[in-house]
Amino acid sequence: TSLKEAPVRAMLEATRGSVVGTHPMFGPSVHTLQGQRVVLCRARGEAWADWVAHTLTARGLVITETSPAQHDRAMAVVQVLTHFQTQVLGLTLARLGIPLTETMPFTSPAYLLELYVAARHFAQDPGLYGPIEMRNPRTGDVTTAFGGAVQELAAVIGEGDQAAFTRLFEEVRAFFGDFTAEALIQSSFLIDRIVERS
Numbered sequence: 287t288s289l290k291e292a293p294v295r296a297m298l299e300a301t302r303g304s305v306v307g308t309h310p311m312f313g314p315s316v317h318t319l320q321g322q323r324v325v326l327c328r329a330r331g332e333a334w335a336d337w338v339a340h341t342l343t344a345r346g347l348v349i350t351e352t353s354p355a356q357h358d359r360a361m362a363v364v365q366v367l368t369h370f371q372t373q374v375l376g377l378t379l380a381r382l383g384i385p386l387t388e389t390m391p392f393t394s395p396a397y398l399l400e401l402y403v404a405a406r407h408f409a410q411d412p413g414l415y416g417p418i419e420m421r422n423p424r425t426g427d428v429t430t431a432f433g434g435a436v437q438e439l440a441a442v443i444g445e446g447d448q449a450a451f452t453r454l455f456e457e458v459r460a461f462f463g464d465f466t467a468e469a470l471i472q473s474s475f476l477i478d479r480i481v482e483r484s
Contacts, residue, residue, distance in 0.1 A: 298329055371432065438454070
């Protein structure tokens with residue numbers, strides 16, 4: 287499941303057996319397990335937890351071990367924020383009244399990459415994404431922060447305040463730090479592959 291605190295607690299209460307919470311960070315459509323991530327939350331029974339970790343690692347998966355609380359905190363960003371912003375983008379596009387086909391002849395590689403991510407999201411089951419976002423105990427913090435950021439940035443752009451825009455831009459750049467260099471390389475690789483296939 288996409289949450290670990292409540293499920294691990296329920297498993298511990300329901301049995302005296304070994305308990306390990308797992309969360310594969312990939313869906314059923316992946317073409318290989320090599321390099322895919324799985325989160326493990328040890329709860330009871332080191333021998334079986336060791337067996338699970340060894341079995342998954344032996345098949346090429348990358349294991350991250352953490353507590354259920356830290357897992358759920360991370361999922362508030364990795365899943366809730368990511369899916370929420372994708373849904374906001376999709377909902378905005380759907381309500382602007384500009385047909386998708388009208389924008390395609392003008393698409394930049396970055397816009398196309400965003401469209402692929404958003405359309406992939408909406409090609410799947412809302413019954414999967416709803417609970418991921420609705421049941422995380424930190425969802426309210428994420429959606430409130432997102433709404434505040436939208437309002438702040440919209441006000442800066444609406445006022446045409448380049449100095450304030452630059453301050454916000456630099457604040458985020460500082461947050462990303464050295465990851466920006468890696469992001470340029472990796473996103474350029476993805477963009478090149480998309481352009482090659484077009």
